[in-house]
Amino acid sequence: MLKHDFRAVAREFQIHGEFLEAVPYGSGHINDTYCAVFDQGGPRVRYIFQRINCHVFQQPLALMQNIRRVTEHLAVKVACEPDANRRVLTLVPARSGEAFFRDATGNIWRVYIFIEGARGYDAVENPAQAFAAARAFGQFQKMLADLPAPCLNDTIPDFHHTPKRFAALERAIEADPANRAQLAKPEIEFARRHQAICGVLLDAKLPERVTHNDTKFNNVLLDDATGEGICVIDLDTVMPGLALYDFGDMVRTTTSPAKEDERDLSKVMMQFPMFEALARGYLSSAAEFLAPAEKKFLPFSGKLITFEIGIRFLTDFLAGDTYFKIHRAGHNLDRCRTQFKLVESIERQEDQMNKLVETI
Ligand code: ADP
Ligand code: GN1
Ligand code: MG
Numbered sequence: 001m002l003k004h005d006f007r008a009v010a011r012e013f014q015i016h017g018e019f020l021e022a023v024p025y026g027s028g029h030i031n032d033t034y035c036a037v038f039d040q041g042g043p044r045v046r047y048i049f050q051r052i053n054c055h056v057f058q059q060p061l062a063l064m065q066n067i068r069r070v071t072e073h074l075a076v077k078v079a080c081e082p083d084a085n086r087r088v089l090t091l092v093p094a095r096s097g098e099a100f101f102r103d104a105t106g107n108i109w110r111v112y113i114f115i116e117g118a119r120g121y122d123a124v125e126n127p128a129q130a131f132a133a134a135r136a137f138g139q140f141q142k143m144l145a146d147l148p149a150p151c152l153n154d155t156i157p158d159f160h161h162t163p164k165r166f167a168a169l170e171r172a173i174e175a176d177p178a179n180r181a182q183l184a185k186p187e188i189e190f191a192r193r194h195q196a197i198c199g200v201l202l203d204a205k206l207p208e209r210v211t212h213n214d215t216k217f218n219n220v221l222l223d224d225a226t227g228e229g230i231c232v233i234d235l236d237t238v239m240p241g242l243a244l245y246d247f248g249d250m251v252r253t254t255t256s257p258a259k260e261d262e263r264d265l266s267k268v269m270m271q272f273p274m275f276e277a278l279a280r281g282y283l284s285s286a287a288e289f290l291a292p293a294e295k296k297f298l299p300f301s302g303k304l305i306t307f308e309i310g311i312r313f314l315t316d317f318l319a320g321d322t323y324f325k326i327h328r329a330g331h332n333l334d335r336c337r338t339q340f341k342l343v344e345s346i347e348r349q350e351d352q353m354n355k356l357v358e359t360i
Contacts, residue, residue, distance in 0.1 A: 004107070006036060009049060012101040013111045014093050016040060022049055027122055027218065028234065029324045030056050035114065046114035047092065051107050052100075056323065057236060060108045062153035064099045067091065067110075067235045069152070070144065077143045086115050086223075086230055118230050120218035124254045127277035128227055133220045134250050134278045136229025137212060138285030141243055144210040145289060152210060152239045159213055159237060160245045162198040162308045166191070169315045178320035184333060190340050191311050197304055201244055206294055211241035216253040243286065243294050244301035250278055251302025252309060256342055261334050268338050270345040275302070275353055283360050299353035303346045310339030 006022035017040035025035040025048070032051040037044050052060045071089050078087040092111040094101040100110045124130055158164045173181050173188055181188065212219075212232065219234040253260070255274040258267040279298060283290075316323045317332035326332060346353070 004051070004103075006034065006049065009101065009103065009109050010036060010038075012094050012096075012103075012109070014095060015047065015111070017045065020044070026120070030236070036111075046116070048112040048114055050110050050112070052110065052236075054106075054108060057155055059153065059155065060100070063155045063236055064108075064110065066152045066155060066238060068099045069147070070235055070238050073147050074140075074143055083230070085113070086118065088231065089113075089115075089233055089235060115221050115231050115233075117225065118221035118223045120221050120233070122218050123257060123259050124217055124274060125257075127273050129217075129222060130250075130254045130274045130277040131281035131284075132222055132227055132229040133217055133254055134229075134247075134281030135285050136220050136232055137215045137246055137250060138282045139229075140212060140232045141209060141246065142285055142289060144238070147210050154239050155237055159239070160241060160305070160308065161202070162304060163202070165308055165311055165315070166195055166198050169311045169318075172315045172318040176318060178318065180318050180320075180333075183330075184314060184317060184336075187310075187314050187333070187336055187340060191307075191314060194307055194343070197300075197307060200300065201242060201297060201304060204293060204297065206242050206244065206297070207291060208240050209243050210238065211243060211246050213237035213239060213241050213245055213249075215246040215249040217250070218253075243290060244297050245305060247278075247282055247298055248301030248303075248305030249309075250282065251275065251299075251346070252306040252339070252342065254278055255302070256338075256345075258338060260338055261331060262338055263334055265337060265341045268341040268345065270302075270342060270349055272349060272352065275299075275349075276356055279357055279360055287360075295357060296354075298357050299346070299350055302353075303343055303350065306339050306342050306346065310336050310343065313339060 007019050010019040017038040020037045020039055022034040022036040026033045030053045034049040036047045036049045054060055057063050071091060074088040078084045090113040091099045100108050102108050214234055214237045220229045221231045223230040255270045256268050313332045313336035321332055
């Protein structure tokens with residue numbers, strides 16, 4: 001039995017032709033994503049159907065308002081480029097004219113045109129990919145620098161406020177509702193040993209910008225033919241933030257050859273050539289607007305955001321897996337372990353990373 005009546009959802013959007021099927025798609029941790037296929041007379045046409053996770057995003061309408069503004073702004077920016085309609089997500093309007101549809105049980109659905117001829121990767125394969133991804137995310141920040149007022153809505157308040165993330169971890173350790181703290185003693189100790197880094201970027205008085213905030217490697221689609229970072233996706237957390245949150249998450253997800261949930265920790269490492277490609281790719285599009293202080297903290301941001309996501313995984317493990325989707329017992333603890341291993345690897349190479357950035 002299908003979990004959702006996709007045919008009924010499809011009817012609520014401005015899509016012509018006959019709905020054929022919808023299958024789960026991608027490996028995101030938050031929303032439910034499906035690839036929906038339609039017969040429109042010629043070759044099959046695909047769309048992305050997404051059910052927004054309203055446990056995570058408690059104000060889905062404010063979120064959709066952001067996405068509408070951001071995608072419309074970006075569409076104007078890329079209009080003159082070749083293949084313009086593959087360079088930005090395009091929302092398919094609902095029959096009501098809204099950007100979403102709320103079904104009878106309260107689920108909120110949105111539909112995007114499927115970006116064909118490109119794909120996202122869960123693990124980086126070579127420095128060229130790292131360069132392409134970072135260049136695209138830098139370009140994304142640049143194109144949104146002149147988004148007209150008002151500010152975007154905060155879809156998750158304090159999303160990258162690391163000290164508050166740390167406080168949430170301490171609360172979870174204290175409450176220990178799933179009786180798991182005993183299973184994560186080394187990780188809890190690791191987190192506590194690193195507490196001092198939490199506030200560094202907040203104390204540095206860096207400029208607030210419009211940032212993506214979830215720049216993991218699989219949130220940019222790379223063109224199958226050219227390898228270019230053709231389209232930045234997953235716009236739920238686009239909101240005011242620090243440019244370094246985005247660069248930090250790129251370091252987290254685009255320098256190690258291992259997947260985020262790899263159990264063999266010997267495979268987890270910060271590979272210097274990937275970092276170099278990432279820094280060069282990002283600066284190829286972002287150097288013109290970055291302040292010197294932001295540039296200086298590029299390597300540190302990688303350590304901080306890797307640590308931050310590590311403590312979020314640990315917190316969710318302790319809380320009983322209520323936030324991130326999991327696919328096996330201990331999944332969030334496995335994810336936490338890769339993050340902390342990567343923090344250590346970055347620490348060992350931080351001086352070299354700093355020296356490199358000074359030369360770019
Ligand atoms: P989540 O917030 O759960 O990570 P995403 O918005 O990142 O959800 O979507 C999940 C996956 O679906 C992506 O990693 C990507 O593979 C795929 N995807 C999302 N939007 C599109 C699109 N417009 N075209 C093609 N693939 C897409
Ligand atoms: C989630 O949505 P997805 O899977 O791209 C999370 C990010 C984490 C990431 C860890 C809204 O990203 O913050 O860094 O998992 N998104 C949200 O893989 O919490
Ligand atoms: Mg995603």
